[in-house]
Amino acid sequence: MPDLATPLIAWYRVNARDLPWRRPGFGAWGVLVSEFMLQQTPVGRVIPHLEAWLTRWPTPSALAADAPAEAVHQWANLGYPRRALWLHRAAVEIRDRHGGIVPQDVDALLALSGIGDYTARAVAVFAYGDRHPVVDTNTRRVLARAIEGRSQPGPPSRRDLDAMAAILPARSDDAAIVDAAAMELGATVCTARSPRCGACPIADRCAWRAAGYPDTGEERRRQARYEGSDRQARGAVLRVLRDAAPLPVRLEDLVSDWPDRLQRDRAIDSLIVDGLAEASDGALRLPR
Incomplete structure (x- = not known):
């Protein structure tokens, strides 16, 4: 497998967007809230809601002390409002099981309401610096193109984590950068419809580019139309x-x-x- 980590790290250090959850000292609670909000919601919509949320509830215990209705109300128009209830329940569990501190262990995170494999790993990596593969939709697209030579990823599977783990450097801090860089690359350069291959740091080692950009089809389920739903x-x-x-x-x-x-x-x-x-x-x- 080609070395993808080295060019990804160099590219990310220059090109990463300045996002709140990437700033030093943002904290595990902020990272957890941001991951809940970012599920199926664009970054631009999340940032003002995230800032307002953390101003009102700077700790899990602060949120847990309020009624679930307050969480749903504060969620406003972010969509998929069940996430607000799950986040409130998770805050109560963090207060009651972990003394108000977001846990670092992936299994402990998975035991919290509303937290799946991606969110648990993202908190462990981006808040605590642990070494785990973190895979979202953007990452899966980068892996599908660079390694498998596919135009679009297939349905999510355990293979995605294995593929990401295979390109991670041994050092935890470098591995965290590669996790973030693959996501960033998929979000800003290796996009679903209009990839900017001329700006890609791994274009010279991309299997899809080497194969002549074949259209290998798309197996992802389309989201149902919102209007009238x-x-x-x-x-x-x-x-x-x-x-x-x-x-x-x-x-x-x-x-x-x-x-x-x-x-x-x-x-x-x-x-x-x-x-x-x-x-x-x-x-x-x-x-x-």
Whole structure:
């Protein structure tokens, strides 16, 4: 396998974006919150929400002391609001199990609500400097092209972690840079639709480029259209609840102009099932 680490490290040190969670002293709690917010959400939307969140709740214990409704309300329009509930539950668990300190051990992180393999490894690497492969969508695309010669990655699998582990240097600090650099490269240069191969630090050792940029197809599932979806209906109901909080809203007044009454009711039911809303006496409110 070609040496990808050396050019990635050199490129990252010059080209990495100045993002809050990359600054010295940002802390494990900040890294954890940022990883929750960055799931399926662009960086530009996350940064102002992240800063407001950490100003309000600078520690897990501070968030744990507030009601779940406050977390959902503060989440605002970031999307996928269940992440706010999971983050609140994780904060409670960190307070109760770990003395208010975000754990460093990957298994301990995986035991927290809402934390999967990527987030656990990202916190261990980027907050604590441990050596682990960290793989997100952007990383998987870089690996697919540079190593496998594919235009797009296949479905996520354990092989992605193995492939990333194979290019990591032995030193933990260098390995963390390579983890971050592969992500950064995929986000800014080796993009899904318009890769800028002329600006790529590993273009001369990229299997996809060497093969003549073949279109090997795409196996990823496409996200369902948002307009007119149940997700849009859920978002509309949650906006009303956030605007009214802490007061409840009568069910008949909840987005009463929604064009599909059954879809609206389905959205309300799903929010209750997910714990994002509470129903009582013919009204709905954010969870207390």
